[in-house]
Amino acid sequence: MVTPARRQYLDLKEQYPDAILFFQIGDFYETFDDDAKVVARDAEVHLTSKDFGRAGRVPLAGVPLRALDTYLRKLLAKGHRVAVCEQVSEAGHGLVERAITRIITPGTLIEPQLLRERENTYLAAVNIGRNEAALAYVDVSTGEFAVTPLRGPERDAALAAELGRLGPAEILTSRDAPALPNGRLGTVRDRAPFDGEDGAAALRAHFGVASLEGYGCQDLPLACGAAAAILDYLREYNPRLLDGLRGLATYHTDDFMTLDAQTRRNLELVRSGRGGPGGRGLLGVIDRSETAGGGRLLRRWLSQPLLDLAALGARHDAVAEFLAASALRAESRALLDRVGDLERLTGRAIAGTIGPRELHGLRATLAIVPELRDGLAPLVAPLTVTLRERLDPCAEAGELVVRAIAGANEGRRIRPGYDAELDGLIDGIREARTWIADLERRERERTRIKSLKVGYNKIFGYYLEITNPNLPLTPPEYIRKQTLTSCERYITPELKEFEARIADAEGQINSVEDAIYARVLGELAAQAPRLLGTAAALAQLDVLATFAEVAERQGYVRPHLDQGRGLHIVAGRHPTVEAAVERHTFIPNDIALDADEFDGDGAIMLLTGPNMAGKSTYLRQIALIVLLAQIGAFVPAQSARIGIADRIFTRVGAQDDLAAGQSTFMVEMLETAAILHHATARSLIILDEIGRGTGTLDGLAIARAVIEDIHDRLGARCLFATHYHELLALLDALPRLRACNVTVREDADGIVFLHRIAPGGAARSYGIHVARLAGLPRAVTERAALLLRDLEANAVPLRQLAEGASGYTVAAPTAAPPPMTPQAPEPEAIPPALAPAPASAPPAAPTLLPLPTAIRLSAIEDAILDEIAALDLVDTTPLEAINLLFGVQQRLRARHAAEAQVQNAAKGRPEAEASAR
Ligand code: ADP
Ligand code: MG
Numbered sequence: 001m002v003t004p005a006r007r008q009y010l011d012l013k014e015q016y017p018d019a020i021l022f023f024q025i026g027d028f029y030e031t032f033d034d035d036a037k038v039v040a041r042d043a044e045v046h047l048t049s050k051d052f053g054r055a056g057r058v059p060l061a062g063v064p065l066r067a068l069d070t071y072l073r074k075l076l077a078k079g080h081r082v083a084v085c086e087q088v089s090e091a092g093h094g095l096v097e098r099a100i101t102r103i104i105t106p107g108t109l110i111e112p113q114l115l116r117e118r119e120n121t122y123l124a125a126v127n128i129g130r131n132e133a134a135l136a137y138v139d140v141s142t143g144e145f146a147v148t149p150l151r152g153p154e155r156d157a158a159l160a161a162e163l164g165r166l167g168p169a170e171i172l173t174s175r176d177a178p179a180l181p182n183g184r185l186g187t188v189r190d191r192a193p194f195d196g197e198d199g200a201a202a203l204r205a206h207f208g209v210a211s212l213e214g215y216g217c218q219d220l221p222l223a224c225g226a227a228a229a230i231l232d233y234l235r236e237y238n239p240r241l242l243d244g245l246r247g248l249a250t251y252h253t254d255d256f257m258t259l260d261a262q263t264r265r266n267l268e269l270v271r272s273g274r275g276g277p278g279g280r281g282l283l284g285v286i287d288r289s290e291t292a293g294g295g296r297l298l299r300r301w302l303s304q305p306l307l308d309l310a311a312l313g314a315r316h317d318a319v320a321e322f323l324a325a326s327a328l329r330a331e332s333r334a335l336l337d338r339v340g341d342l343e344r345l346t347g348r349a350i351a352g353t354i355g356p357r358e359l360h361g362l363r364a365t366l367a368i369v370p371e372l373r374d375g376l377a378p379l380v381a382p383l384t385v386t387l388r389e390r391l392d393p394c395a396e397a398g399e400l401v402v403r404a405i406a407g408a409n410e411g412r413r414i415r416p417g418y419d420a421e422l423d424g425l426i427d428g429i430r431e432a433r434t435w436i437a438d439l440e441r442r443e444r445e446r447t448r449i450k451s452l453k454v455g456y457n458k459i460f461g462y463y464l465e466i467t468n469p470n471l472p473l474t475p476p477e478y479i480r481k482q483t484l485t486s487c488e489r490y491i492t493p494e495l496k497e498f499e500a501r502i503a504d505a506e507g508q509i510n511s512v513e514d515a516i517y518a519r520v521l522g523e524l525a526a527q528a529p530r531l532l533g534t535a536a537a538l539a540q541l542d543v544l545a546t547f548a549e550v551a552e553r554q555g556y557v558r559p560h561l562d563q564g565r566g567l568h569i570v571a572g573r574h575p576t577v578e579a580a581v582e583r584h585t586f587i588p589n590d591i592a593l594d595a596d597e598f599d600g601d602g603a604i605m606l607l608t609g610p611n612m613a614g615k616s617t618y619l620r621q622i623a624l625i626v627l628l629a630q631i632g633a634f635v636p637a638q639s640a641r642i643g644i645a646d647r648i649f650t651r652v653g654a655q656d657d658l659a660a661g662q663s664t665f666m667v668e669m670l671e672t673a674a675i676l677h678h679a680t681a682r683s684l685i686i687l688d689e690i691g692r693g694t695g696t697l698d699g700l701a702i703a704r705a706v707i708e709d710i711h712d713r714l715g716a717r718c719l720f721a722t723h724y725h726e727l728l729a730l731l732d733a734l735p736r737l738r739a740c741n742v743t744v745r746e747d748a749d750g751i752v753f754l755h756r757i758a759p760g761g762a763a764r765s766y767g768i769h770v771a772r773l774a775g776l777p778r779a780v781t782e783r784a785a786l787l788l789r790d791l792e793a794n795a796v797p798l799r800q801l802a803e804g805a806s807g808y809t810v811a812a813p814t815a816a817p818p819p820m821t822p823q824a825p826e827p828e829a830i831p832p833a834l835a836p837a838p839a840s841a842p843p844a845a846p847t848l849l850p851l852p853t854a855i856r857l858s859a860i861e862d863a864i865l866d867e868i869a870a871l872d873l874v875d876t877t878p879l880e881a882i883n884l885l886f887g888v889q890q891r892l893r894a895r896h897a898a899e900a901q902v903q904n905a906a907k908g909r910p911e912a913e914a915s916a917r
Contacts, residue, residue: 002055004095012085012100019081019103028062029084036061043074069113072104076114079170079185081105081237103237105187107170110141110241110351112344118287118295120144123233124168126159126186127194127226128177135162136226140234140241142296142343143350143532146249147223156181157260157678158253164261165303172229182261189229196221199228206231206242216250223250244350246528257305257630258647258678262671266650266686267623268576269302282624285575286633288549290336293343293535294542301543305630307644309561314383315544315632316558321381322548323634328375329545335372336542340365342535350525352518356405356413359524362531363401369393369534376541384544390537397527404520414516422512429505432498436462439495449473455489462499463489547633554579556634559625564643565595565603565682567622567717571638574621575628578636587614587755588638591622595681595717595736596643602738604711604718606727606761609742614755615721616652618742619686622719623648626684645717646682649675653689669702676709685710685718700724711736723872728761771873776881784881787868860895864888 002010009032013021020038022029031039032050036059040047043063050060063071068084075082082104089097107123109115124137133155136147150158160181163171173186174194180186193199203212203224212218217227227248234241264270268281280287283302289295306312322329345362348354354362369391376388406415414422440454443464453465460481466474467487478490524531550556554575571588578586595603609615625635629642651671672690679685690703703724710718711734720727731737739761744751750772772781871884 003053006052006055008095008098012083012098015100016081016083016103019083019105020075021100022063022068022082022084024065024084024086024098025062027065029065029068030060030062032058032060034059038080039063039071039075042078042080043071045071069111073114076104076106076109076169079106105170105237107168107187108140108234108238108241109169110244110344110348110353112341112348115141115344117292117341118289119299120166120296122166122168123170123172123230124163124166125172125194125226125229125233126163126177126180127174127222127229129222132222133159134220134222134226135159136223136230137166137168138230138245140238140244140351141347143244143246143347143528145227145230145245145247146251147217147220147227148251148253149220149223150253154678157674158258161258161260162253164264165259172233174229187233189233193229193232194225196225199225202228202231203248206245207248215248217248220250240351240353243525244347244528246532254646255307257307257627257645259303259305259627260649260674263623263648263650264303266652266688267620267627267648269627270299272576282576282628285554285579286550286628287546288553289542289546290333291339291538291542292341293539294336294546296343297539298543298546301631302627305627306632307630307646309563309644312561312630312632312644314381315547316561316634318379318381318383318544319547319551319632319634320558321379321384322545323551325379326552328378329548332372332375332541333545333549335368335375336538336545338364338368339538342366342531342538346524346528346531346535349521349531350528352521354521357408359401359405360407362524363398366394366398366534369538372538372541384541387537387541387544390533391541392530392534394527394530394534397524397531400520400523404516412513414513414520419512419516422509422516425505425509425512429502429509432501432505435498436495436502439464447473447475460489460491461503462495463491464495465489544632551634554636556628556636557639559629559635559637559640559642561629561642561644565715565717566601566641566643567591567593567626567684568601568639568641569622569625569635569637570640572621572625572640573636574617575624575636577617577621589618589621589755589757591719591757593717593719593738595715599735603715603736604707604720604734604738606707606730606737606739607719607721607741607757608723608725608728608739608761609721610744610751610753611723613742613744613753615742616688617755618757619688619719619721620650623650623684623686644682645684646680647678648684648686649679650686651675651688651690672702672706676706676714679710679714679716681715683714683716685714685716687718687720689721689723700726703727704730707737708734725761731761771876771881780881780885783885784873788873860891864891 009021009023012023013035020031020035022031024030030050036047039045039061040059043061045061045063048060048062049057051057072082083100084102084104085098086101087096088099088101104111104114105123107121109121115121120139121141122137122139124135127134127136131151133150134147135150136145138145148162150162163181163184171180171184171186172189173180174191175188176191177186193202200212200218200221203215203217204210207215212224217223231242231245234245259267259269270281270283272279272281272284283299286302287295287298289298340358340361342362342365345354345358345365348358349362370393373388373391373393376384376391379385379388404415404418406412410416412426416423416426436454440452443454444450444452449466449470451467451470454462455465456462463481464478465487466478471488474488474490477492479492480488481491482489551558569591571590573586573588591605592601593603593605594601607615607618621636625637625640626642626645627648628635629640630644651668653668668690672687675685675687687706690706703720703722704727707718707720707727707730710716715736728739731739738759740757740759741761743754743756743758745754746752771784772778776784867884868888873881876884
């Protein structure tokens with residue numbers, strides 16, 4: 001036996017078993033059973049329990065009605081779906097009627113308070129067939145609906161990259177589908193809607209067309225299935241949203257630059273692990289857009305760089321013109337600043353959830369459009385002209401709102417004069433209203449009770465109130481209804497009759513008004529394509545003007561793009577690091593690579609330099625400049641000539657990859673393998689200290705093999721930062737490999753980072769200097785310096801092994817650091833010994849110097865020296881160094897003690913005496 005309330009709850013819950021049911025009880029939404037536990041955990045609500053009589057106690061977590069959104073946000077962020085069940089009849093006797101009034105899922109939001117203003121929220125569907133796959137996605141708040149086929153060997157990688165780009169809030173998969181990339185969990189749906197044939201039919205029915213040719217997916221059954229799965233899901237959870245899907249764009253991933261999830265993260269495009277402006281990475285630096293739509297578009301552009309020279313040229317032309325026209329730009333941006341979120345307002349008009357105030361916001365936005373158009377008239381860049389022409393002020397829509405929708409203080413939603421029936425109904429009760437409004441005055445005169453009042457409350461409706469001292473004057477026809485301490489409340493039959501007339505009419509007025517309001521929204525929805533066209537043009541103009549604004553404020557220039565495979569940047573800067581350091585303290589650097597030439601600038605740069613010198617910054621800066629150029633933005637440099645890159649890959653060696661934390665060597669290798677599989681001759685590959693995650697020799701060998709493969713087979717442009725100075729020997733073997741190093745200056749106190757890239761390999765790793773900077777005790781670093789000198793003076797086992805293993809020559813390190821000046825690094829910054837050996841010179845045999853005769857090494861010391869030799873000081877933390885020294889000391893002392901013992905034993909002395917000595 002369960003109580004009726006419990007029965008009602010269970011029945012409703014059964015309708016949407018996959019959603020958390022928020023069950024309205026008075027001023028609270030309550031959740032029960034497992035739902036309550038989830039809500040308590042994921043929305044941080046106190047968990048209690050409720051007694052359902054004989055049904056027993058069940059877990060309960062409740063939230064106040066008014067705080068619903070706060071908790072919804074938390075639950076949606078954790079991927080939950082929520083069904084809101086409200087009381088639909090007045091509380092009275094017996095069980096209150098309840099119904100599920102809305103279902104909220106993370107991927108189907110249109111409520112502005114649940115959405116991020118400058119970010120799209122996507123619902124995606126993945127359809128995986130035998131050899132192919134397809135991905136569809138929609139932002140129901142803006143109507144953006146797109147689908148792409150994913151074919152060939154790149155299929156899985158492309159799917160992972162697209163999911164990484166979109167970051168969907170919800171992903172639909174069919175029951176039989178394989179696991180999603182990156183371990184993401186999908187919302188599992190039946191297979192049927194994913195079916196290609198039926199899917200195509202569903203799409204045709206939705207769009208009311210005979211063929212899908214206009215949408216470009218007529219021959220792509222899996223794509224149709226994916227898109228149809230989205231329609232199917234919306235039909236089940238929120239059919240109103242279907243109206244917002246007015247079109248479907250079929251795109252192909254190879255029309256855009258591919259950026260895998262790893263690269264997006266490494267480059268900190270939209271999110272920065274290390275802060276940056278608002279923790280938004282590159283986006284935080286370049287997003288000076290004025291509108292929400294512009295902000296969203298900028299984010300999309302940033303995650304989907306172009307490959308099409310003409311399209312990029314068009315963007316750059318438009319930006320250049322905006323840059324030159326600074327006064328016009330300022331005026332346009334001031335207008336854009338006043339523009340509302342036309343895209344989402346339209347979406348909500350279509351879904352029928354927009355309020356009168358927002359409709360006036362929409363109207364006000366449209367009113368700005370003509371002024372903006374006029375302002376942009378002098379601009380002649382073809383893209384700007386096209387966009388300007390698409391700025392449709394949608395006059396009919398604006399006028400409709402003005403005519404039909406009441407202003408904020410008019411009490412109603414529909415403006416008087418718009419609809420005769422409604423006006424008639426309102427007029428019809430005007431008499432009754434004035435009668436009641438006048439009642440107080442009339443009755444005061446008639447009864448001579450000056451303090452008589454007419455009031456209203458929800459329970460009794462209208463009443464007449466007489467204070468205790470005046471009770472004797474109460475007219476006989478008054479009927480007593482309620483007694484308070486200081487007064488009595490009455491009604492009269494006449495008052496009740498007028499009241500009933502008003503109440504009846506109000507009900508009718510409200511339903512008529514609802515219908516008119518819905519009709520107005522329907523008329524606006526019919527204008528949606530025009531409204532959305534204007535919204536799209538506004539967003540693009542905003543972004544182009546933003547690029548110009550950023551270029552002016554931050555000193556960016558127009559990049560020159562071509563179809564070649566060159567990469568020539570003069571005085572490039574890292575956009576986010578530059579913004580984070582003090583003004584003008586960022587040191588710009590050049591790069592010159594060219595994969596097209598065999599003997600010119602080279603295609604691969606091997607970058608060496610001590611820790612903290614600026615290697616990673618330089619590598620990322622090159623990638624970010626290329627990326628900015630290919631979204632149509634200007635770039636932080638003095639000049640840039642860039643051959644379009646089809647992909648940018650970045651990999652960061654395991655130990656350098658702070659964000660990932662748990663990265664392992666295996667992951668690093670998997671990722672490196674992926675690059676070698678997916679990169680093409682047009683790609684840009686950034687490898688930052690890969691091979692670190694393993695023992696030195698393995699890492700060195702792998703690093704070398706990777707460089708050789710990129711050099712010989714791929715021919716892609718590549719920057720490779722490494723602490724393996726041994727790799728410099730590759731310069732001999734690989735004609736398109738160039739070496740550069742980040743310079744440091746050595747002075748009395750240690751080293752100064754110059755952050756300047758100079759040709760040639762770094763002379764040494766400066767590990768001890770870095771250790772000194774890190775605060776390792778002077779005695780330790782001095783001792784380490786001594787050890788190092790010894791090691792360098794002697795044959796170093798690591799080098800020996802490296803040479804033995806690889807057969808290439810490593811020049812002996814120089815004792816003195818190369819001369820370096822901060823201003824102009826001299827060419828002789830490359831120590832002669834490190835310069836590539838002349839091709840004719842025979843590989844020099846590794847020199848094994850005789851060990852100084854003074855020290856005859858025992859096996860223990862030999863082992864210790866080997867260990868130190870194999871040690872990568874760049875890679876060693878101060879703590880590890882101390883531990884190591886400690887270990888060395890322990891072993892040496894143990895040996896000395898043993899020696900002493902042996903000697904003592906030989907001399908016949910007791911052991912105790914020896915130690916006392
Ligand atoms: P590495 O990868 O060689 O260890 P990073 O690239 O991480 O070095 O740079 C270390 C720090 O040096 C950065 O956090 C930044 O503050 C600073 N830095 C790097 N490059 C520059 C530069 N070109 N100008 C000014 N500061 C820089
Ligand atoms: Mg680094």
